[in-house]
Amino acid sequence: MKLTILGCYAATPRTLTNPTSQVLEIKNRLFLIDCGEGTQVQLRKNKIKFSKINQIFISHLHGDHFFGLIGLISTFSLLNRNNDLHIYGPKGIKEIIKLQLRLSNSWPNFGLHFHELENKESEVIYEDDKVLVKTIPLKHRVYTNGFLFQEKVEERKLNIAAVQEYEIERCYYQNIKNGKDIYLEDGTLIPNEELTFDPEKPKSYAFCSDTSYNETMLPIIENADVLYHEATFLQSEENLASKTMHSTAIEAATIAQKAQVKQLILGHYSTRYDSIDLFKQEAETVFSNVLLADDELTFDL
Amino acid sequence: MKLTILGCYAATPRTLTNPTSQVLEIKNRLFLIDCGEGTQVQLRKNKIKFSKINQIFISHLHGDHFFGLIGLISTFSLLNRNNDLHIYGPKGIKEIIKLQLRLSNSWPNFGLHFHELENKESEVIYEDDKVLVKTIPLKHRVYTNGFLFQEKVEERKLNIAAVQEYEIERCYYQNIKNGKDIYLEDGTLIPNEELTFDPEKPKSYAFCSDTSYNETMLPIIENADVLYHEATFLQSEENLASKTMHSTAIEAATIAQKAQVKQLILGHYSTRYDSIDLFKQEAETVFSNVLLADDELTFDL
Numbered sequence: 001m002k003l004t005i006l007g008c009y010a011a012t013p014r015t016l017t018n019p020t021s022q023v024l025e026i027k028n029r030l031f032l033i034d035c036g037e038g039t040q041v042q043l044r045k046n047k048i049k050f051s052k053i054n055q056i057f058i059s060h061l062h063g064d065h066f067f068g069l070i071g072l073i074s075t076f077s078l079l080n081r082n083n084d085l086h087i088y089g090p091k092g093i094k095e096i097i098k099l100q101l102r103l104s105n106s107w108p109n110f111g112l113h114f115h116e117l118e119n120k121e122s123e124v125i126y127e128d129d130k131v132l133v134k135t136i137p138l139k140h141r142v143y144t145n146g147f148l149f150q151e152k153v154e155e156r157k158l159n160i161a162a163v164q165e166y167e168i169e170r171c172y173y174q175n176i177k178n179g180k181d182i183y184l185e186d187g188t189l190i191p192n193e194e195l196t197f198d199p200e201k202p203k204s205y206a207f208c209s210d211t212s213y214n215e216t217m218l219p220i221i222e223n224a225d226v227l228y229h230e231a232t233f234l235q236s237e238e239n240l241a242s243k244t245m246h247s248t249a250i251e252a253a254t255i256a257q258k259a260q261v262k263q264l265i266l267g268h269y270s271t272r273y274d275s276i277d278l279f280k281q282e283a284e285t286v287f288s289n290v291l292l293a294d295d296e297l298t299f300d301l
Numbered sequence: 302m303k304l305t306i307l308g309c310y311a312a313t314p315r316t317l318t319n320p321t322s323q324v325l326e327i328k329n330r331l332f333l334i335d336c337g338e339g340t341q342v343q344l345r346k347n348k349i350k351f352s353k354i355n356q357i358f359i360s361h362l363h364g365d366h367f368f369g370l371i372g373l374i375s376t377f378s379l380l381n382r383n384n385d386l387h388i389y390g391p392k393g394i395k396e397i398i399k400l401q402l403r404l405s406n407s408w409p410n411f412g413l414h415f416h417e418l419e420n421k422e423s424e425v426i427y428e429d430d431k432v433l434v435k436t437i438p439l440k441h442r443v444y445t446n447g448f449l450f451q452e453k454v455e456e457r458k459l460n461i462a463a464v465q466e467y468e469i470e471r472c473y474y475q476n477i478k479n480g481k482d483i484y485l486e487d488g489t490l491i492p493n494e495e496l497t498f499d500p501e502k503p504k505s506y507a508f509c510s511d512t513s514y515n516e517t518m519l520p521i522i523e524n525a526d527v528l529y530h531e532a533t534f535l536q537s538e539e540n541l542a543s544k545t546m547h548s549t550a551i552e553a554a555t556i557a558q559k560a561q562v563k564q565l566i567l568g569h570y571s572t573r574y575d576s577i578d579l580f581k582q583e584a585e586t587v588f589s590n591v592l593l594a595d596d597e598l599t600f601d602l
Contacts, residue, residue, distance in 0.1 A: 012376040015345050037372040038339055044316050061404045063375040071338040074364040075313040092404040099400060103362045103393040105443050142406050 001026045001151075001203050001301040003226070006042035008267035008293040010232050010246075011064055013037050018295050019064035020268060022228075023048055024205055026149055027130040032056040033147060033207050039068035040075050046296060050076060051083060055126060057133070058089030059209060060144035066093065070100050077108035084111035088125050088133075090143050091116040117145055122220050130154075136220050138211035140245045146209065148220060151202035155179075162195050203301065206261070209268045212242065213251040218259045226301050227261040228293065230268035231279050237270070249279040253286035263301075267293035302327045302452075302504050302602040304527070307343035309568035309594040311511075311533050311547075312365055314338050319596050320365035321569060323529075324349055325506055327450055328431040333357040334448060334508050340369035341376050347597060351377060352384060356427060358434070359390030360510060361445035367394065371401050378409035385412035389426050389434075391444050392417040418446055423521050431455075437521050439512035441546045447510065449521060452503035456480075463496050504602065507562070510569045513543065514552040519560045527602050528562040529594065531569035532580050538571070550580040554587035564602075568594035 002025040007018025019036025023043070030052045032039075043050065058066050066089070076085065085108075087093060094114035101107050115125060117135060126133035129152070136146030155177040163176065168190075172182055182190045206221040209230035221227055232246035241248045247255075249266060256264035264287055266279050273279075276292055283290045291299065303326040308319025320337025324344070331353045333340075344351065359367050367390065377386065386409075388394060395415035402408050416426060418436060427434035430453070437447035456478040464477065469491075473483055483491045507522040510531035522528055533547035542549045548556075550567060557565035565588055567580050574580075577593055584591045592600065 011379055013339075013342050013372070015342060037369070038314075038342065041314050041316060041339065061401075062407070063372055063401070063405055067372045067375070067401075068338070071314070071364055071368045074368070078312055090404075096401055096404065100362075100364070100368075100397055103391075103397065103443075104364055106363070142404075 001205060003299040003301060004046055005293045005295060005297045006039055007036050007295050010268050010270050014271060018042055020209060024149055027151060029131060034059055034065040035069040035072055036064045037067040040072045054083055055086045057147050058093055060140060060142050061090050061092055070097055081110045084113060086113045086115060088115045091118050136206060136208055136217050138208060139214045140210045144210060146207050148204060148206045150204045153202050154199035156196035156199055159195050159197055166190055210246060212245040213247055221259045224261045226263045226265060227256050228265045228267060229255055231266040232268050232270050234278055235282055249282040250286055253283035257287040263289045265291045265293050302506060304600040304602060305347055306594045306596055306598045307340055308337050308596050311569050311571050315572060319343055321510060325450055328452060330432060335360055335366040336370040336373055337365045338368040341373045355384055356387045358448050359394055361441060361443050362391050362393055371398055382411045385414060387414045387416060389416045392419045437507060437509055437518050439509060440515045441511045445511060447508050449507045451505045454503050455500035457497035457500055460496050460498055467491060511547055513546040514548055522560045525562045527564045527566060528557050529566045529568060530556055532567040533569050533571045535579055536583055550583040551587055554584035558588040564590045566592045566594050
């Protein structure tokens with residue numbers, strides 16, 4: 001699992017910082033999460049292949065999380081993309097994009113599919129053979145979802161030496177990988193654990209931005225390997241965080257600690273701060289494994 | 302008159318080039334012309350004060366000319382702008398912006414006024430005591446206008462030495478500046494030209510992008526001091542220019558020559574070319590005074 005931060009600053013794009021967008025690579029799929037203005041240029045800078053992005057998840061309809069989407073779709077179109085593109089985001093996103101494509105008389109040639117979200121409870125919104133994506137309902141000034149990306153449990157790994165020793169025929173391999181025990185021709189039962197190794201433990205990544213301090217997300221993100229949680233403000237601006245329905249670094253860390261996640265990545269910093277180091281310092285008073293997101297930083301998870 | 306190019310490349314923003322946007326400073330007013338994605342960052346880079354921009358002119362609803370507008374308006378709002386903002390652009394621009402502001406629940410506190418254009422004939426769309434702006438109907442794949450910015454003729458300049466010599470009272474100064482002759486108390490007529498100097502010659506700037514070769518604009522832009530004309534393609538891609546309703550460098554230069562403008566600035570280069578030098582070379586075969594726009598270049602006109 002690899003996370004590339006394209007932008008992780010709040011509110012407005014600036015000369016050296018970008019609004020929210022990140023690419024999660026998981027099981028050889030690229031998921032784009034949020035798409036602030038300038039995302040397509042950040043994708044180019046980070047040498048991420050446009051054609052590998054087939055799913056885009058939009059947390060909410062504040063500009064710093066989606067104003068880059070129409071430009072990205074248009075560029076996909078200009079580059080003669082063929083693959084279907086799936087957009088997951090709050091109700092309204094379809095109307096916004098369709099209106100602009102219609103007025104610019106530039107409907108794309110590839111399939112453009114919108115999956116509009118309205119549910120206030122967590123739901124599975126994407127699933128394939130390797131990965132599952134659930135919403136994490138957040139509390140913000142407009143309807144907002146975080147997203148939990150979960151690798152699926154893989155089939156068990158065949159112990160080649162063991163199956164060869166027992167002279168088990170190939171046609172039984174899939175059953176064994178599915179966890180079945182095997183009877184030899186003489187009727188002997190070989191338990192599955194003698195024939196297989198445990199698969200790799202599936203990983204999970206929770207993206208939570210933007211949100212006020214919100215314990216209702218805890219059961220959904222519990223034990224996640226990595227939590228990206230917004231920390232727009234430091235403790236000194238606690239009142240502002242509460243007023244604008246954002247979180248402080250300490251609140252993000254408290255969520256991480258209560259959900260018993262393994263690692264916390266902070267982001268969505270207000271542009272009022274000259275340095276982001278204090279976010280880590282404050283969060284570490286509550287939770288020990290804290291990393292700071294920054295634009296164009298890549299995390300191997 | 303000062304022109305700052307924020308972006309002058311066609312189609313998509315890239316790591317080092319930006320889509321169309323420029324700032325025309327004229328008589329201490331800043332007019333923003335077109336607003337591709339990333340314009341707000343380009344304004345910051347070029348240290349242009351956001352609060353001085355009160356009029357934005359959008360040529361047409363292709364993304365590389367307006368996708369940055371919603372972000373710029375939102376940023377104005379976040380920065381607690383007070384001044385009214387006037388947007389001049391094709392019918393539809395209001396719906397696009399209003400929909401996004403409504404869905405993001407972030408209607409600005411400043412006055413946001415839309416002046417939607419549908420007229421296929423040139424019309425005056427802005428006028429104050431110093432400047433007048435007219436549309437230049439262009440021929441493109443969607444409804445498109447260029448814009449002619451004209452300084453108004455100023456009042457005549459008082460010849461202080463002369464009015465003092467004739468002991469003319471101050472209360473007559475405005476009449477003299479307005480071009481009136483004056484009778485002294487003894488009945489002597491002093492013709493205006495003895496009391497005044499000619500004002501500076503009013504300048505004009507014509508912005509024409511995007512358009513195919515289009516002679517119907519000639520009477521509108523005739524004798525303009527500066528013409529910015531799109532030149533998306535070189536002569537080798539002439540067919541592509543005609544197919545996509547864009548112009549070649551030679552076509553832009555032919556318009557400049559037929560309209561007898563003083564200076565031609567080329568821009569809106571297709572991103573297929575590694576160097577833009579050939580645009581100047583080709584244009585100069587037809588018209589001698591050619592400049593090449595480039596991002597972050599400023600022209601003192």
